[in-house]
Amino acid sequence: MTDKNSLMRQLPKVDEIIRCMIIERAVKAPEVLIKLAVKKEIDSEREKIVTGESTGCTRDVLLDRIEDEIKRQNQPHLKRVINATGIVLHTNLGRAKLAQEVSDQMKEIGGYYSNLEYDLEAGERGSRYAHVEQLLTFLTGAEAALVVNNNAAAVFLILNSLVREKEVIVSRGELVEIGGSFRVPEIMKASGCTLVEVGTTNKTHESDYVNGISEHTGALLKVHTSNYKIIGFTKEVSIEGLKAIGARHQLPVIYDMGSGLMMDLKAHGIGEEPTVKQCLFDGADVVCFSGDKLLGGPQAGIIVGSKEYIGKMKKNHLLRALRIDKLTLTALELTLREYLDEEKAMKTIPTLHMIMEPLERLEEKARLFLKLLNPCQEAEYEVVKTQSQIGGGSMPGVCLDSYAVSVYRTEISEGMLERMLRENSIPIVTRIYKNKVLFDVRTMSEEDIQTAADFLNQL
Numbered sequence: 001m002t003d004k005n006s007l008m009r010q011l012p013k014v015d016e017i018i019r020c021m022i023i024e025r026a027v028k029a030p031e032v033l034i035k036l037a038v039k040k041e042i043d044s045e046r047e048k049i050v051t052g053e054s055t056g057c058t059r060d061v062l063l064d065r066i067e068d069e070i071k072r073q074n075q076p077h078l079k080r081v082i083n084a085t086g087i088v089l090h091t092n093l094g095r096a097k098l099a100q101e102v103s104d105q106m107k108e109i110g111g112y113y114s115n116l117e118y119d120l121e122a123g124e125r126g127s128r129y130a131h132v133e134q135l136l137t138f139l140t141g142a143e144a145a146l147v148v149n150n151n152a153a154a155v156f157l158i159l160n161s162l163v164r165e166k167e168v169i170v171s172r173g174e175l176v177e178i179g180g181s182f183r184v185p186e187i188m189k190a191s192g193c194t195l196v197e198v199g200t201t202n203k204t205h206e207s208d209y210v211n212g213i214s215e216h217t218g219a220l221l222k223v224h225t226s227n228y229k230i231i232g233f234t235k236e237v238s239i240e241g242l243k244a245i246g247a248r249h250q251l252p253v254i255y256d257m258g259s260g261l262m263m264d265l266k267a268h269g270i271g272e273e274p275t276v277k278q279c280l281f282d283g284a285d286v287v288c289f290s291g292d293k294l295l296g297g298p299q300a301g302i303i304v305g306s307k308e309y310i311g312k313m314k315k316n317h318l319l320r321a322l323r324i325d326k327l328t329l330t331a332l333e334l335t336l337r338e339y340l341d342e343e344k345a346m347k348t349i350p351t352l353h354m355i356m357e358p359l360e361r362l363e364e365k366a367r368l369f370l371k372l373l374n375p376c377q378e379a380e381y382e383v384v385k386t387q388s389q390i391g392g393g394s395m396p397g398v399c400l401d402s403y404a405v406s407v408y409r410t411e412i413s414e415g416m417l418e419r420m421l422r423e424n425s426i427p428i429v430t431r432i433y434k435n436k437v438l439f440d441v442r443t444m445s446e447e448d449i450q451t452a453a454d455f456l457n458q459l
């Protein structure tokens with residue numbers, strides 16, 4: 001019997017493997033990465049010997065494993081993936097997919113100097129916010145606008161600038177948590193104000209807000225319930241209702257919209273969300289929303305509202321810590337520019353395009369995918385009806401009918417196949433339904449479909 005100690009002794013020496021990788025195998029990678037990979041694989045083999053999981057492996061097998069690991073380590077960790085889940089705004093997959101022209105322009109700005117904070121007309125220092133403020137005011141009808149790192153930062157900046165050390169009234173039905181790290185009560189505390197909860201989970205009336213007001217009150221806050229819906233016996237106070245109360249007590253109405261809808265999707269039969277413009281028109285003094293949800297742009301927090309309030313935010317020293325960077329700003333400006341022509345925006349902004357894609361077109365796409373697949377004995381390929389989601393904490397309860405290609409392989413389990421797809425050079429993220437792997441074509445481009453088909457054909 002080979003005992004564990006002798007198995008350990010048979011493992012090649014670290015220095016020797018490193019030399020072998022560089023000289024014999026001519027692996028091209030920085031030496032630190034080679035060392036790291038060698039150490040990792042040797043340690044893991046040692047561990048397996050200790051637990052009895054390994055009874056030794058040949059030198060070549062070990063060297064192959066190490067070479068694979070070096071190659072993995074030598075690639076960027078953050079990479080493009082194919083989203084075959086049908087979830088349009090998939091937070092784990094980077095939320096909104098940017099328009100082609102937008103990502104092209106980011107290369108230009110990133111690779112050269114720019115007028116980020118330079119006023120080319122005056123030849124002097126300018127503001128980074130100037131590139132989007134006018135566009136935002138024009139598109140939403142607001143007096144002023146400001147952009148920060150994300151919507152969580154926007155809420156923080158608004159509260160910290162306008163109502164620090166004061167009380168803010170929020171309905172109990174709107175104390176939301178988004179993705180585990182954004183929680184209304186916590187962000188309130190961090191921004192230095194006190195939360196005053198009013199009403200109940202399902203019903204909050206005008207009188208609840210009025211009764212919650214004291215000499216310490218600084219604002220009325222409304223929060224969009226982005227990722228859940230309270231249905232049944234419910235009542236919430238509209239922005240108009242809040243504005244009437246706010247006006248009587250000279251309190252600003254702040255609305256955290258979550259997803260900033262620029263275009264009226266309700267008019268296209270999708271959801272019931274109001275647009276940013278509508279919320280401002282209804283009387284919200286300050287509205288904030290994400291850049292990478294329904295807007296379909298980069299991660300950003302957008303704040304629009306009255307000049308007086310936005311002015312206070314611009315003067316807050318913390319703005320510096322929350323500021324947006326030049327690549328994001330480029331993507332945001334160009335995305336907003338698309339909205340100047342709504343018809344065009346529906347085609348060029350992938351998020352809108354994918355949400356609005358007609359069912360017939362999706363079926364056609366799924367059939368096209370099926371045609372690319374070579375029939376084989378081990379595989380069952382089928383076009384099936386499915387439902388996609390908008391996702392990203394937008395429009396809860398809205399399901400979009402869609403089409404998918406379902407894959408069943410006799411020799412590979414669905415779990416195994418799903419994993420193999422994830423490990424592809426361009427990872428493909430799918431969904432498992434029953435014992436099949438589903439590729440929802442809503443979130444796949446024609447190029448993505450080709451890549452997926454090539455993968456399945458070479459199995």
Ligand SMILES: *Cc1c(COP(=O)(O)O)cnc(C)c1O
Pocket residue numbers: 150151152153176178182223224225226227256257258259289290291300301392393
């Ligand atoms: C998504 C969301 C946030 C957080 O926005 P991020 O841009 O992810 O920081 C805050 N509030 C509401 C209501 C949301 O839906």
